[in-house]
Amino acid sequence: MALPAGVPETHPAVVTTAPRAPLSIISCPTQAPGAGEVLVRVEWTSSTPLDLHRADGGLAITKYPFFMGSSFAGAVVALGPPPPTALPPLRDAIRELHVGDKVFGFTPPAAAEGTFRTYLTVQVWAVSKLLPQSKLTLQEAVTVPTNLVTVFEVATTDFGLQLPWPIPEGWEPPQAAAPILIWGAASSVGLYAVQVFRRWGYRNILAVASGKHHDSLRALGAKACFDYRQPDVLDKILAHVSRLESSGPKVPFVLDCIASTEETLRPLAKIAERGTKVAILLPVIYVHASEHNPPVYEGDVNKVLVDEWKEGVELRGTRANLYHEKSDFFRDHLQPEIVPTLLEQGVVQPNKQRIIEGKTLLERAQNALNTLRSRAQSAEKLVWRVADNE
Ligand SMILES: NC(=O)c1ccc[n+]([C@@H]2O[C@H](COP(=O)([O-])OP(=O)(O)OC[C@H]3O[C@@H](n4cnc5c(N)ncnc54)[C@H](OP(=O)(O)O)[C@@H]3O)[C@@H](O)[C@H]2O)c1
Incomplete structure (x- = not known):
């Protein structure tokens, strides 16, 4: 042609x-x-x-x-x-x-x-x-497109949750009340994740983002918000989840939109329990790229903070760019x-x-x-x- x-x-x-x-x-x-x-x-x-x-x-x-x-x-x-x-x-x-x-x-x-x-x-x-x-x-x-596609990959491949399409009239997901913690909820992926999970009926979305975004995250569907810039953010999240009723892990689903060993994975290792699925948007970042520093990445989530995760936590490294093959x-x-x-x-x-x-x-x-x-x-x-x- x-x-x-x-x-x-x-x-x-x-x-x-x-x-x-x-x-x-x-x-x-x-x-x-x-x-x-x-x-x-x-x-x-x-x-x-x-x-x-x-x-x-x-x-x-x-x-x-x-x-x-x-x-x-x-x-x-x-x-x-x-x-x-x-x-x-x-x-x-x-x-x-x-x-x-x-x-x-x-x-x-x-x-x-x-x-x-x-x-x-x-x-x-x-x-x-x-x-x-x-x-x-x-x-x-x-x-x-890039990050909305990523959310479908996280939900269906990493979490094993249902996102049926078209959405059946009156459909409620089997795990509608299960808490989904999104760390980095004001990132592009995080914002789409809040909206997609809410639309498909997941109603217990916990969002971690700067305080200035909390009102808009609530308007999009977050049930509770936490400010990662506050020094006691981890204590506040742990106090919140300790009050949740659950027969399994308090937070069964965690989405780490930042994937930084120090900023996000280390605190998440204190929240995740046996049975928690933690989707980590690859690459894991040891050092962020900056004007002065080259970045340091890791592609295998099982090699990161190995001694800090509790036994039975299920780590998933998200790779949305292969969604069409899966x-x-x-x-x-x-x-x-x-x-x-x-x-x-x-x-x-x-x-x-x-x-x-x-x-x-x-x-x-x-x-x-x-x-x-x-x-x-x-x-x-x-x-x-x-x-x-x-
Ligand atoms: N592997 C895959 O399939 C895949 C797919 C898509 C994206 N990704 C990766 O996922 C990451 C996010 O991508 P993106 O486009 O969504 O990023 P982005 O929108 O550029 O992220 C910026 C946001 O990150 C938030 N942030 C920075 N540090 C934070 C921290 N310590 N805790 C909480 N929030 C923090 C900031 O939130 P505040 O404004 O609240 O400060 C800011 O709004 C990137 O590394 C990207 O490469 C991977």
């Missing part, structure tokens, strides 16, 4: 060439979409801590240059035919897309090569349509259908945005990375324009 008129043969893409090297630009051939693929003109992207883990820590990079970025929002410029073997959900998904549609998505490595580029060829299962009824902008939508149902339905519907229904609110400025694509990508190094984002997502001159 030839490229449509007006689409350039080559386009710029942002790459990292070595750990902690400044980012650079490579000119890439624009790929016409094959069967089951969509060609998108990318208008907005978002930078997440994963970009920092990759750029400064070389996380999961096996070959340089490495194409950066995992979320995109833009307009469809060309569509490939449905894949010959596709079953209805994906076949229908590609038929329901049209040139000019606004779309957004999260691209695990198997779906595309980096989203910090102006033209992206991506598989249809990694594309959500921005439904006009949702009244959202691309800038808002691009905050959603579940055919979520590969076929999550981004094509569930994500757009949750936004359209207002069940999930996008993260607030901090717009990263810069004169060029490269400058904006680098400025976003520098902002991540300073850990300046608070209950917000770093978003920036991909194409220049707009």
